[in-house]
Every structure is written in structure tokens, then in C-alpha cells.
Amino acid sequence: MAFLRLTKRSKRNHGLASVPATPPRGEEHFSTKRTVGKNTYFLTGPEDSAVTVVFVHGFTLAATQWQYQTEEIAHRARCLLPDFRGHGQTPQYPVAECSVDGAADDVYAAITDANITGPIILVGHSLGGMVSFNLLRRYPKLRKQIRGMVLIATAIESFSGKGTPQLLKLPVADDIRNAMEISPEEAQKLRSEFAALIAPTLGVTMFKNSGMSPAVKLHAQLLNSTPIETYVGFLDDLEKHDELAAAQAVADIPAVVIVGDKDDVTPLAQAEKICELMPHAALQVIPQAGHMLPLENPAVVNKAIAHFIAQ
Incomplete structure (x- = not known):
């Protein structure tokens, strides 16, 4: 990891990169949209690239969160960006199927x-990092293709009692849990109420x-x-799910682990x-820097990905 000038398991604070001047765009930024089953994924970058970067998004996010990465990385490598179940352009799934295991299945299906049979750089943000651990634990044949991992603002232990579940434990969240039998109109009203309550906190909680x-x-x-x-589905799963069992599967993989100190x-x-x-x-x-590093500090994320591409 010479580009970081770090020893194993060491750390260094790095200055903030410039915030992008242009706002994120929609999925039209990606060159190809495909479906597998009822799931959507996107491809962009050269088809003859020697390496593919697989981007795994976070909870309540989507492939579009990676636009600041693909704007740069797609000039160097093929990029694959799944919208896993219940996110982005992939439609809703039953509650029982909204889980870390299910999301990993979706990434593998894409x-x-x-x-994608050649070398892979696996990039996961937040829930996407835990999904990446799950993917390599449950699909060991994929392991030999992995040349490196970029793990951004994520966890391998349970989120229980802190992090995302704590942030989203608002009274209306309990209403949502009990809302499976209500009409679509009432469901949309609840979802809008939930978003209206939490969206104002994003600027101070997710972004710094x-x-x-x-x-x-x-x-x-x-x-x-x-x-x-x-x-x-995902909130209930995140409160108890951990990927400590993936430790053996990822122990010898080179990785960059990025976290904001805020x-x-x-x-x-x-x-x-x-x-x-x-x-x-x-x-x-x-x-x-806060939790949303791919959007808040894209240059740091892009540099880590570019390092593995260069190898």
C-alpha cells in the first residue's frame, strides 16, 4: 500500500478534498442498464478492461451514489453498479427477503x-461494505477474482444500538413496521412523513x-x-447481523478502509x-468528514480505487 505510505493497520489523517462543484446526476450517467430477474444493474467504462470495479451502495441509496467515482474511474476500468433489492431502480421485495444475505445474492447475480470472470475490485459503502463481506463469505469461488477492496464508512460487527438503526429509530419507524396491510396511499404518506423527519438531519448526521x-x-x-x-426488512436485519464469520474469507485481501472522523x-x-x-x-x-464519503470526499475514494487498478 505504498501510495498511502502506511504500515499494516496504521492510520493517518488526510486533508479534505474539494467538494464537487456539480451536483450528482441520474442513472443516465451510466452507459448500459440491464436487468437480471427483476433487479437492475448498470455498466459503464471500457468493455475490454482488464479489471472490473464492482460498486456496492449503502442503505436507502442506489447506484447513483457512485457518480463522482465513475466519472473518473470509468476512464480506467469497467464499472458494475447493482441496485440491490428494494433500492434505486430495483423494485420492492417482501420484508422477509430484505436482508444482507439477499443483497449479496443480488450483487452476485449481477x-x-x-x-465478469476477470479481476475485481470490490468497493462497498456503509451497508454495502457488510454486503461485500457477506458476498465473499457465501460465494467463496468469487474470492479468487478479488484483487482489492475499498471499504468506506462501514462495519463488520452488528450495527445494534448505534449507527444506522439508532439514527432511524423514530416513532414513525414503528408505524412503518406496522404498516404492511395499509393502502398504497397511506404507505406513501408514512414514507413521506419518515423522509420529512429524517432528511433535515442528513446534513449534520451524514455529511460534515x-x-x-x-x-x-x-x-x-x-x-x-x-x-x-x-x-x-433491512433495519431489522441490521440490528442483529454481523459479518465476523467473513474474517477468514477476507483475511488475505489487500484493502483500504476509509472513515470520516466525524x-x-x-x-x-x-x-x-x-x-x-x-x-x-x-x-x-x-x-x-462524515458518513457519506463517496459524495462528500470523492477524491479520497477515487484515489484508493485507482491504486488497485494500477496494480
Whole structure:
């Protein structure tokens, strides 16, 4: 990990990169849209690339969260971006099927459908990091294709009692859990109420840069379009799910683990635990940065991905 000038499991604070001047765009930014089953995924970048970067988005997010990455990385490598179940352009799933296991199945299905047989760089943000661990634990044949992982503001231990579940434990969330039999109109009203309550907190909880209003708006839009079943299923799963059993599967994989020092969702201790279990991981702590690093601090994320592409 020479580009970081870090020893194994060491850390260094890095200065804030410039916030992008242009707001994130829609999925039309990606060159190809495909479906596998009822799931949607996107492809962009050169088809003859020697390496594919697989981007795994976070909870209530979607492939569109990676636009600042693909704008740069797609010039260097093929990019595959799944919208896993109940997110983005993939429709809602039953509550019982909204889980980390299910999301990992969706990512694997996209990789298989796109016929990605060469080297892979696996990039996961927040829930997407835990999904990435699950993917390599449950699909061991994929492991030999992985050349590196970029793990951003994520966890390998349970989120219980902190992070995302704590942030989303509002009274209306209990209403959502009990809303499975209500009409679509009432469901939309609840979802809108939920988004209206939580969206104002995104700027201070998820983002730590006052200039991030376009990215905050994108996150709020994605949050508001998330099906109720997705909230209920994934929140319940996240409160108890961990991927500590994936430690053996990822122990020898080179990785960059990136966390903001102001991240109130997946704090530094979570990143340090990942590095403890991944001896070939380097830890980057970004000062004055929050949870939404792909949008808030894209240059740091892009540099880590570019390092593995260059290898």
C-alpha cells in the first residue's frame, strides 16, 4: 500500500478534498442498464478492461451514489453498479427477503449476468461494505477474482444500538413496521412523513461539510423513494447481523478502509475492527468528514480505487 505510505493497520489523517462543484446526476450517467430477474444493474467504462470495479451502495441509496467515482474511474476500468433489492431502480421485495444475505445474492447475480470472470475490485459503502463481506463469505469461488477492496464508512460487527438503526429509530419507524396491510396511499404518506423527519438531519448526521447541499438533496430523494418493505426488512436485519464469520474469507485481501472522523453512523472503532481482521488493510481517517464519503470526499475514494487498478 505504498501510495498511502502506511504500515499494516496504521492510520493517518488526510486533508479534505474539494467538494464537487456539480451536483450528482441520474442513472443516465451510466452507459448500459440491464436487468437480471427483476433487479437492475448498470455498466459503464471500457468493455475490454482488464479489471472490473464492482460498486456496492449503502442503505436507502442506489447506484447513483457512485457518480463522482465513475466519472473518473470509468476512464480506467469497467464499472458494475447493482441496485440491490428494494433500492434505486430495483423494485420492492417482501420484508422477509430484505436482508444482507439477499443483497449479496443480488450483487452476485449481477456479476454473473454481466459475465465478469476477470479481476475485481470490490468497493462497498456503509451497508454495502457488510454486503461485500457477506458476498465473499457465501460465494467463496468469487474470492479468487478479488484483487482489492475499498471499504468506506462501514462495519463488520452488528450495527445494534448505534449507527444506522439508532439514527432511524423514530416513532414513525414503528408505524412503518406496522404498516404492511395499509393502502398504497397511506404507505406513501408514512414514507413521506419518515423522509420529512429524517432528511433535515442528513446534513449534520451524514455529511460534515456545509457545501454538500446537492448531495444531501440526492440522499433525501433516494430516501423518499425507498419502499417501506425495504426500511422494515433491512433495519431489522441490521440490528442483529454481523459479518465476523467473513474474517477468514477476507483475511488475505489487500484493502483500504476509509472513515470520516466525524462519522456518527459507522464510527472509527468499526473501521479499526475491520483492520484488525484484515492484516493487509490500510486505514485512512478523513478529518472533518462524515458518513457519506463517496459524495462528500470523492477524491479520497477515487484515489484508493485507482491504486488497485494500477496494480
